[in-house]
Amino acid sequence: MLDSLITSKTRMRLLVKFFINAANAGYLRGLATEMNENTNAIRKELNNLSEAGYIVRDATETKVMYRANTAHPLFATLQQLIRKHIGIDRIITQILERMGEVTRIFVLGDYAQGIDSGTIEIVIEGPALNESYIQQLVPKIQNEIKKDVNIQITPLFTGDGLLIFENN
Numbered sequence: 001m002l003d004s005l006i007t008s009k010t011r012m013r014l015l016v017k018f019f020i021n022a023a024n025a026g027y028l029r030g031l032a033t034e035m036n037e038n039t040n041a042i043r044k045e046l047n048n049l050s051e052a053g054y055i056v057r058d059a060t061e062t063k064v065m066y067r068a069n070t071a072h073p074l075f076a077t078l079q080q081l082i083r084k085h086i087g088i089d090r091i092i093t094q095i096l097e098r099m100g101e102v103t104r105i106f107v108l109g110d111y112a113q114g115i116d117s118g119t120i121e122i123v124i125e126g127p128a129l130n131e132s133y134i135q136q137l138v139p140k141i142q143n144e145i146k147k148d149v150n151i152q153i154t155p156l157f158t159g160d161g162l163l164i165f166e167n168n
Contacts, residue, residue, distance in 0.1 A: 010037055011045045017114030018055055018068040019082040020107075021162045022075075024114040025058075025067040034115065054078065083164075086111065087145025091122060092165050094137055100129045106161030119148040125157045 013035050017024055028046065032039040046066055049055045053072050058065045069075060083089055088107065096102055104125040110117035124134070131153055141149050 016116045019079045020114045027063045102126045105165035108161040112162040122151045
């Protein structure tokens with residue numbers, strides 16, 4: 001969906017990095033290494049996104065850190081678009097339809113850190129979840145979003161991850 005609108009793969013990867021999780025941050029060389037890209041290509045896109053106000057530059061004595069501008073009026077919209085681009089919204093919708101009493105859903109691994117690796121790791125927390133439903137749902141989700149999906153089911157998750165759903 002967004003690939004046809006945003007033709008720069010570097011810009012798309014940076015948007016995923018910063019908008020999948022607002023806590024993600026990075027500096028020029030670290031981002032270039034992480035994305036296996038030329039520093040000039042990363043610098044150009046960071047400057048474009050910074051000038052547009054989508055990301056914020058925080059200069060320290062030795063490094064310039066970049067992060068999403070959560071105060072930007074389009075922050076929530078961009079975050080939704082990125083999550084739809086990755087397919088997280090479809091995963092949540094399909095899980096919640098027939099899973100049972102879902103308490104929380106977390107994204108772990110690369111996508112929680114904003115790295116579009118192609119494998120989405122999900123943890124579903126709840127007291128009595130329909131595990132057989134999940135086993136038949138995973139191939140359908142993978143086919144629909146064109147990414148590998150690994151789902152763990154647990155009654156209580158105590159690890160670190162990006163919380164994407166919470167049933168209050």
